[in-house]
Amino acid sequence: MWQVLIPSPRASTDAGGKMRRSLIVTSTVDAPRQSTSPARALVCRGCGAEFPLAAQHACYECFGPLEVAYDPAALAAVTREQIEAGPQNIWRYAALLPTGQDPATRVTLDPGLTPLVSAAALAAEVGLRAPLWVKDDSANPTHSFKDRVVSVALTAARELGFTRFACASTGNLANSVAAHAARAGVPSIVFIPGDLEQGKVITTAVYGGELVAIDGSYDDVNRLCGELVETDEFEDTAFVNVNVRPFYAEGSKTLGYEVAEQLGWRIPAQVVVPMASGELLTKIDKAFSELVEIGLVEAPEGGWTVFGAQSAGCNPIATALHNGTDQIIPVKPTGIAKSLNIGDPAAGSYAIEAVTRTGGWMDYADDDEIRDAIQLLARTTGVFAETAGGVTVAVLKKLVASGKLDPDKETVVYNTGEGLKTLDAVAGQVGPTHRIKPSLRGARDAGLLG
Amino acid sequence: MWQVLIPSPRASTDAGGKMRRSLIVTSTVDAPRQSTSPARALVCRGCGAEFPLAAQHACYECFGPLEVAYDPAALAAVTREQIEAGPQNIWRYAALLPTGQDPATRVTLDPGLTPLVSAAALAAEVGLRAPLWVKDDSANPTHSFKDRVVSVALTAARELGFTRFACASTGNLANSVAAHAARAGVPSIVFIPGDLEQGKVITTAVYGGELVAIDGSYDDVNRLCGELVETDEFEDTAFVNVNVRPFYAEGSKTLGYEVAEQLGWRIPAQVVVPMASGELLTKIDKAFSELVEIGLVEAPEGGWTVFGAQSAGCNPIATALHNGTDQIIPVKPTGIAKSLNIGDPAAGSYAIEAVTRTGGWMDYADDDEIRDAIQLLARTTGVFAETAGGVTVAVLKKLVASGKLDPDKETVVYNTGEGLKTLDAVAGQVGPTHRIKPSLRGARDAGLLG
Structure with missing residues (x-):
């Protein structure tokens, strides 16, 4: 926990009419992460304005998207040997990521180092x-590759004090958030378009969290999540691709x-x-x-x-x-x-x-x-x-x-x-090339024996 | 290649009426594998009779199943450090397996070291x-775990001179053999029961090999493969769970x-x-x-x-x-x-x-x-x-x-x-917990906002 967030991960302060701060940062504390994360600030990709590392995804100045900025000296200190000695997953690059330097704080299925x-x-x-x-x-x-972004987002989310995990998803992200939440023992609520592939629906629902099918497109889902994140009922909820998107x-x-x-x-x-x-x-x-x-x-x-x-x-x-x-x-x-x-x-x-x-x-x-x-x-x-x-x-x-x-x-x-x-x-494109009776004669009739 | 097989991986010699040798071993050659594999022989689990390391799965004496036996001294030479320095997959244990000591000879998707x-x-x-x-x-x-057994079986099969890969499968094995064959660029022919789950059928067929659906149970499929392996048309074919089963x-x-x-x-x-x-x-x-x-x-x-x-x-x-x-x-x-x-x-x-x-x-x-x-x-x-x-x-x-x-x-x-x-x-057990319109009102009506 590199920032103490009081009273909740979301605040009611408006910023520019429509934009609200997602967090009130009231103080910072010395913590192991503070000394080891190379992240320095959130920086607006539009106007370059800087903000503290918190659950904020848009610039209070220009509404541009925010991105994590790093301390160049911290990054420059990273060596190949240090990475190669790390775990066989994304966390070998923890020194280049904004969060997760302490293994004990990670919310993760340990994705990465894929073939x-x-x-x-x-x-x-x-x-x-x-x-x-x-x-x-x-x-x-x-x-899917979503396990990478979800591991980083949810690790940041838990450090920021969120107690429920959520996302707007086209499917893979839903699977990943629900599975991460199940592993971590944290409640989840996942929003998907109503017409998703059955494989992605079941593979999210099986983990037992809340799963909300929305009568609309992904863009509708995303828009609704952007509204929900500002409500009192969702103040404890980290939407991996909304309010903690820069980490994600x-x-x-x-x-x-x-x-x-x-x-x-x-x-x-x-x-x-x-x-x-x-x-x-x-x-x-x-x-x-x-x-x-x-x-x-x-x-x-x-x-x-x-x-x-x-x-x-x-x-x-x-x-x-x-x-x-x-x-x-x-x-x-x-x-x-x-x-x-x-x-x-x-x-x-x-x-x-x-x-x-x-x-x-x-x-x-x-x-x-x-x-x-x-x-x-x-x-x-x-x-x-x-x-x-x-x-x-x-x-x-x-x-x-x-x-x-x-x-x-x-x-x-x-x-x-x-x-x-x-x-x-x-x-509709692929299937068995032959269907036969269970006998040598069946195999012969199908041309398998010349 | 630790044995030169002539004229083909299968021979016509009968042994006990029904049992036929799957291989004629005419000579052996010095090869890298010979000096590094810890495997010593195939041994009958029934009567203890020993046979050379070849494509044979049943005892010529008692028809009992065969198992790979190892040179105790070779196994005893293996150290933790040697294993830990190996690749992040099953081949880190190559010194305890019958084949695959030389990475260049492997037919593999590099399975293993799963969480x-x-x-x-x-x-x-x-x-x-x-x-x-x-x-x-x-x-x-x-x-599935079948990637482990298929990697070992097909690596042995290629060393034994087989040029087509096959199996009798309840599904997972079919997926694995077809994928291994595609990666290796070797033809495959896979036999499955006709009533398999769609997921396993498509995930085999997509790799482009032959896929034979059999009107019967797995045991029917297995029986037929046991007959096919003895035919001239399949003499070049390694059935991973039939004629190279001991390696598998x-x-x-x-x-x-x-x-x-x-x-x-x-x-x-x-x-x-x-x-x-x-x-x-x-x-x-x-x-x-x-x-x-x-x-x-x-x-x-x-x-x-x-x-x-x-x-x-x-x-x-x-x-x-x-x-x-x-x-x-x-x-x-x-x-x-x-x-x-x-x-x-x-x-x-x-x-x-x-x-x-x-x-x-x-x-x-x-x-x-x-x-x-x-x-x-x-x-x-x-x-x-x-x-x-x-x-x-x-x-x-x-x-x-x-x-x-x-x-x-x-x-x-x-x-x-x-x-x-x-x-x-x-x-039928799991699915979305809510279906809503894409609006805050929809969320409220579904009880998501308290």
């Missing part, structure tokens, strides 16, 4: 000549750190990242920048290039880039890649900035391309991805075909979720 | 006072090694293990025995005790034990725990031997108890298990209630698979 799979057969099929890797985050405890977002940096470490402390020349809010892409880029700044890796020759992938049913970020602007026009999402269906992406303009700055590009894939790419990835690598992974592999293929991605440069493609959660996407 | 989850809340609910742990093997690459079975030992290492090189006083063929239970017991024999751990005071769990719909091993015999009477399986539905369990009598020798017991749970236990485990630990895990937790509860399991001794319960694969089991 970086060499994908030579996939490279050959899509036309890459340089090494291709799949960072397979379906290997996390609830089988930092968890995604570990997907950058890990790839660099797993490549032997090298940054790949090219990465292809799926986009929902766009935040994951920006944080992978941020992780690479940090590693170079603090001297843990050298930048690759010519720097790294970041590519973004969306589905055709929800492509507001890619569309803006294609139109030469960073002004995102919200869309009403459609299509099977539901975990990416954020029509009003909070970090879209930052994703465009990162992609533009690094010389990358964005593209999108339709449902048929997504289904084909799920099968392509499975067949060539043994990795069964959810629809978001299909989006990313389909876009990889397009980027090679269009010449936007250099086929002679090492590339990492991120799979952020598990195929078992979106079985319906491929249920 | 050992502290389960204090679950312990309290079932009435245990001593520490309780859940060994969560849903964290493996295809989300050894992979399960890693579930014993890991628990001991994760407990700080201690063997738990009690383990509860799900039973299908019964082999997993015997191999965990074997792993503990080996660790003590070679001096890597000390046996706990009073030794360890092994408990077995089946479902009421398929309980031939537990029934035999309850009847005071080790003669298994095959049953026709029913019930939702399909991954355990082996009506004629190959290692049943050996499981009874291990349980009896260690002072343990077996019990079984019906479908309602399984469903409740899946939810109990999820709610108290954040681990979402498939039906087999529900069986094991339900039986744990019964064993405590009946006094068979000592509530004051440290206990490990094994979850061998992932809840996402058997969603139907709980689909």
